Amino acid sequence: MLGSAHSHQIISTLYTNHYAWLQSWLRKKLGTSHEAADLAQDTFLRLINKDRELQSLREPKAYLTTVAHGLLVNHWRRQAIEHAYLEALSALPEPMAQSPEEKTLILEILEQIATLLDGLSIRTQQIFLLSQLDGLTYPQIAKEMGLTVNVVQKAMTKAMTHCYEVLYA
Secondary structure, eight states, X not given: OOSOHXXXXXXXXHHHHHHXXXXXXXXXXXXXXXXXXXXXXXXXXXXXXXXXXXXXXXXXXXXXXXXXXXHHHHHHHHHHHXXXXXXXXXXXXXXXXXXXXXXXXXHHHHHHHHHHHTTSOHXXXXXHHHHHTSOOOHXXXXXXXXXXXXXXXXXXXXXXXXXXXXXXX
């Protein structure tokens, strides 16, 4: 899995020297020990695939903070998605409520969509979701958002190109 024995040694040294510090930093951000421990572990797992970057590592705490911060942002985004979804579910009449398995599956799909659209402007994300999830036509989206059809077409082209690059590049 690792590119070299040297990378394994670097990760081992980073883990030994900085795991406790990183977990403490994450605990301050999250407020819970178990989530901090999980994200600290995930941070070191991410390092396994970073052979080339590890070879020239000069500031280990800064590097670990950057990797952990990315994971932290993903964690918070997932929490926000989950909160919004659960709020929407609580507003549904009882017969329409989903099973725990359905809720988990839907949350995973929502997280995948959020990750896929990450990097696009909010307006482009909204246009994409109105088209792909709500099934609105470009003229309907333009009318609803107060835009021209040309702007909607350009945003959809940008969104589709972005999605393709994320999935296949």
